[in-house]
Amino acid sequence: MDYIFIKEGYSIWAGLLGPFWTLANAMWMETGIYIGALIIGSIIMEVIGFNAGAISGAILFANLIFGLFARDLQRFFYERKGYKLETVVNGKSYQDCEVRYFREREKQAKTTTPPPPEQEVQPL
Numbered sequence: 001m002d003y004i005f006i007k008e009g010y011s012i013w014a015g016l017l018g019p020f021w022t023l024a025n026a027m028w029m030e031t032g033i034y035i036g037a038l039i040i041g042s043i044i045m046e047v048i049g050f051n052a053g054a055i056s057g058a059i060l061f062a063n064l065i066f067g068l069f070a071r072d073l074q075r076f077f078y079e080r081k082g083y084k085l086e087t088v089v090n091g092k093s094y095q096d097c098e099v100r101y102f103r104e105r106e107k108q109a110k111t112t113t114p115p116p117p118e119q120e121v122q123p124l
Helices: 012-017 019-024 028-048 052-080 094-111
Strands: none
Touching (some): 012 019, 028 052
16 A cells, blocks of 8 residues: 655745656646646736736746645545545644554454444244
C-alpha cells in the first residue's frame, strides 16, 4: 500500500511559480486548465481596456491566491488517481507526522478484535 503525505496550508512554491508547480507535480490537466484560465482572463482584461501592468498584477494576484488552494488541488489530483484521504495528522515536521500516523495505525490494529468465526447453520 502506498502512502502520500500532503502538507496542509499555503504552498509558497505554488503561489510564486503557479503552473510550474503543477508541472513539477505531474498535474497535466490542472496545468492546462490553469494556463487556459490565465490566458482567457488576460484576453478579457485586455478587451475591457486594462493596461499590461494591470494584467500582470492580476496574474500575480491569481498565482498568490492559487497558493492557498494548491494543496487541496493536489489532494483532489491524488483522489482522482485512486488514492483516498485516510486521516489528517498534525506535527511539527513531515517525519513527526509520519511517525504519529504509523503509531496510531499500529495502535488501532492491536485494539481491533477479529470477527467471530462463522458458525455452520444446521438444517432442521
